[in-house]
Amino acid sequence: MRVVIIEDESKTAKELKGMLEELDSDLNVLAMLPSVAAATKWLRENPAPELIFSDIQLGDGLSFEIFREVQTDAPVIFCTAFDEYAIRAFESNSVDYLLKPVTEDMLERALEKYRRFRGHLIGNNQYAQNLNNVLAQMDTSYKQSLLVHYREKIIPVKVADVHFIYASNGNVHIHTGQNTSYPVQYTIEQLETMLNPRQFFRANRQFIINRDVIKNIEHYFNRKLFVATNYDTPERIIISKVKAPAFLNWMEQ
Structure with missing residues (x-):
């Protein structure tokens, strides 16, 4: 077989x-x-x-x-x-x-x-x-909205408003169109499965990015890519040389 x-x-x-x-x-x-x-x-x-x-x-x-x-x-x-x-x-x-x-x-x-x-x-x-x-x-079946707990409130956040997701030191935040970030209880791996991969891309261990906020892509050293967005991010979004071909293919789809 x-x-x-x-x-x-x-x-x-x-x-x-x-x-x-x-x-x-x-x-x-x-x-x-x-x-x-x-x-x-x-x-x-x-x-x-x-x-x-x-x-x-x-x-x-x-x-x-x-x-x-x-x-x-x-x-x-x-x-x-x-x-x-x-x-x-x-x-x-x-x-x-x-x-x-x-x-x-x-x-x-x-x-x-x-x-x-x-x-x-x-x-x-x-x-x-x-x-x-x-x-x-x-x-x-991908999520259309996410519920976040923020200051004693439960807030529905539309997935379409999520610009990027950032993970650092075990904490995960979703960043929205209102330049606001919310902590979430999900891991970045769990969120990756909830979001439509045609719209969101797992850039690296720290970031999931929405294609609609990508401003341009620059060549980085060692065949990596730097992704510039329309909004400030906590650190640079770098695509590894291994992921670079898949990322560029995703951008063209």
Whole structure:
């Protein structure tokens, strides 16, 4: 069985590969792909595998973008610590998922399920439609507003008004169009999954930025990028050279 793993944590990818090969000696992991860009390129240039294991949150975006860009007949098993929206979408459309941390028992059950239904999955238009339904549901499940606790009040903040999100020393603040910032209880990783990736980009560990506030982009040293915005930010927004191609591609979409 030809398998592809899409996972940006190399240690996690290697552990998953090791568990899969231990469970099935005939299983062949063709590639371990660390990003949306790498996975999209590989799937376009190579014959489709028989099965894909994919994380959702990758360094340069969400893996849903891969399957919007590339049509594949291969069933996808998502390995995720994702929120309730994705889980409901998977379950309602018969697309399989595994909640992290993934164990050998969970993998064994997933492989057994795949073997039982393989004949119905390969080349099945219904499965492809189910996956497309998941992607469509995820598009409509992103947050439209966030509730913030501020000075004894609970304030609804429209996501459209969020210019950027900044994390520092364990604290996360959303910065809005009124040049106001609010502390939030979410981690920046959680917020990344709540916001539409077509509008918001995870620039680095500190920032998520709204495309509408980007003024210009400058080349920075060592092939990095500096993002200038229409509003002051607590520190410079720097895109690493690894993320730079994905960021520029996102800007063009």
